[in-house]
Amino acid sequence: MSKYHVTTTVNNDEFEFLCEPTQTMLDVLRDELNLTGSKEGCATGDCGACSVVMDGRLVCSCLVLGVEMEGKSIETIEGMADGDDLHPLQQKFLDHAALQCGICTPGVLVSAKALLEKNPDPTETEVRYWLAGNLCRCTGYDKIIRAVMDAAKEMRAA
Amino acid sequence: MQYEAPETLAAAVELLAGTSGQARILAGGTDLLVQLHADMTDPDLLVDIKKIQELREITNVDGRFTIGAAITGAELGEHPDVKKIWPGVVEGLELIGSTQVQGRATIGGNLCNASPAADVVPALIAADAIVHVAGPAGRRQIAVEEFAIGPGKTSLAKDEIVVSLSFPPRGERASDAYLRFIPRTEMDIAVVGCGISLERDAHGICTQARVALGAVAARALLVPAAAAAIIGTSLDAAALDNLAAAASTACSPIDDKRGTIEFRTDVAGVLARRVAKIAYDRAG
Ligand SMILES: Cc1cc2nc3c(=O)[nH]c(=O)nc-3n(C[C@H](O)[C@H](O)[C@H](O)COP(=O)(O)OP(=O)(O)OC[C@H]3O[C@@H](n4cnc5c(N)ncnc54)[C@H](O)[C@@H]3O)c2cc1C
Ligand code: FES
Ligand code: FES
Numbered sequence: 001m002s003k004y005h006v007t008t009t010v011n012n013d014e015f016e017f018l019c020e021p022t023q024t025m026l027d028v029l030r031d032e033l034n035l036t037g038s039k040e041g042c043a044t045g046d047c048g049a050c051s052v053v054m055d056g057r058l059v060c061s062c063l064v065l066g067v068e069m070e071g072k073s074i075e076t077i078e079g080m081a082d083g084d085d086l087h088p089l090q091q092k093f094l095d096h097a098a099l100q101c102g103i104c105t106p107g108v109l110v111s112a113k114a115l116l117e118k119n120p121d122p123t124e125t126e127v128r129y130w131l132a133g134n135l136c137r138c139t140g141y142d143k144i145i146r147a148v149m150d151a152a153k154e155m156r157a158a
Numbered sequence: 159m160q161y162e163a164p165e166t167l168a169a170a171v172e173l174l175a176g177t178s179g180q181a182r183i184l185a186g187g188t189d190l191l192v193q194l195h196a197d198m199t200d201p202d203l204l205v206d207i208k209k210i211q212e213l214r215e216i217t218n219v220d221g222r223f224t225i226g227a228a229i230t231g232a233e234l235g236e237h238p239d240v241k242k243i244w245p246g247v248v249e250g251l252e253l254i255g256s257t258q259v260q261g262r263a264t265i266g267g268n269l270c271n272a273s274p275a276a277d278v279v280p281a282l283i284a285a286d287a288i289v290h291v292a293g294p295a296g297r298r299q300i301a302v303e304e305f306a307i308g309p310g311k312t313s314l315a316k317d318e319i320v321v322s323l324s325f326p327p328r329g330e331r332a333s334d335a336y337l338r339f340i341p342r343t344e345m346d347i348a349v350v351g352c353g354i355s356l357e358r359d360a361h362g363i364c365t366q367a368r369v370a371l372g373a374v375a376a377r378a379l380l381v382p383a384a385a386a387a388i389i390g391t392s393l394d395a396a397a398l399d400n401l402a403a404a405a406s407t408a409c410s411p412i413d414d415k416r417g418t419i420e421f422r423t424d425v426a427g428v429l430a431r432r433v434a435k436i437a438y439d440r441a442g
Binding site: 002004021022024043044045046048051054057058059060062063064065067068111114115129130131132133134 | 159160161163184186187188191192194195196204206230232255256257258259261262344345
């Protein structure tokens with residue numbers, strides 16, 4: 001199988017890589033670019049652990065091909081903190097203990113950030129619907145929702 | 159597998175027509191990538207159609223909307239005019255999957271995947287949408303209710319592409335709605351889906367209607383008898399009873415883990431009543 005040469009931007013850095021046409025963006029992020037923050041929970045679009053933002057749209061990276069990254073701008077969990085300074089959402093997840101095993105957390109954070117950029121003042125119902133594609137086997141969701149609502153409040157005040 | 163992302167329809171058709179192996183069209187990939195992952199399909203060629211401009215546009219010429227096949231749920235939901243005129247079509251597409259899936263899932267992909275439970279299809283049938291198709295012999299049009307011929311099967315030839323869906327002009331007092339029954343509130347496949355589009359006159363009498371059902375037969379159905387039950391009425395109790403009975407009569411569903419034949423047949427009538435009332439109120 002011949003490989004495809006792809007040039008893309010991830011977290012504002014330009015990357016070039018070779019990939020098979022069957023590799024997903026999630027495979028590429030993890031295996032070619034060593035960005036292992038995005039997780040594979042299902043590989044079928046159901047769990048959201050692989051969530052990234054591509055050209056401003058929240059997507060499951062397991063449902064995008066690596067070759068489709070050509071010319072796109074991707075944001076992953078690795079771009080969320082500013083060096084050692086955590087994003088308010090990340091800090092609130094720690095404060096509210098909104099994670100246990102942590103597998104879902106990168107995807108939840110990326111999704112929640114995309115929500116707050118679109119809607120800085122969501123209702124609890126809006127947060128729950130927006131995050132319906134991010135499954136968590138551990139927390140029961142309440143702490144996640146509280147952390148997101150609290151982060152939204154803090155970010156609005158800032 | 160070879161991957162191509164042509165920028166013109168002509169180039170895409172040429173690629174599809176020119177391959178000796180198996181080719182698949184890639185839109186949002188939310189069905190296709192799942193099938194690839196499960197080894198349910200192993201194409202020699204993938205033709206990504208998202209770079210073709212005509213498939214990515216929404217146009218409105220004198221009140222006639224045309225929606226490109228590669229428009230996603232998120233994009234359609236953000237379009238203020240379509241939502242005003244065809245709220246049922248928009249809600250059908252927006253029900254698909256999560257926020258993440260909405261960012262990718264296209265209207266043409268939902269139609270072409272040809273699931274009997276596809277959520278936008280009953281709404282498209284109710285709306286009397288026309289499917290515009292391009293192939294080596296040029297363009298042709300298919301009424302949306304004729305498009306799917308069975309589960310996973312469409313009336314497209316292997317080198318044909320759905321370009322867009324076009325909608326008839328809308329009267330002043332006209333609207334549509336779509337509802338599905340699922341056991342949860344989000345992220346599930348329709349046990350029954352129902353789309354209704356109707357028009358009413360100044361006195362509140364329903365003058366035109368189209369009723370469509372999903373997930374109750376091998377493909378989504380247009381149910382003229384259900385429409386006839388409400389045309390000429392103001393959706394009084396008797397008309398709604400007749401509508402529900404006609405909708406249930408049209409069902410020939412399967413039994414599966416999500417719903418029995420009996421349940422689906424009953425729910426089709428219940429949903430038809432609810433959807434008709436929503437469309438009627440919106441139209442007023
Ligand atoms: C987590 C999850 C939840 C889902 N929930 C729902 C749901 O609630 N309701 C529902 O109806 N569906 C659901 N789906 C299925 C899927 O998202 C939809 O059917 C979607 O609309 C498919 O669009 P796509 O652009 O991703 O299609 P793709 O996967 O790109 O294509 C689907 C099929 O159509 C063909 N095709 C695509 N575009 C064209 C075209 N223009 N011309 C010719 N052939 C074409 C492809 O070759 C393929 O066979 C879900 C999927 C996932 C992963
Ligand atoms: S790994 Fe992508 S949605 Fe589960
Ligand atoms: S913290 Fe374990 S899955 Fe969410």
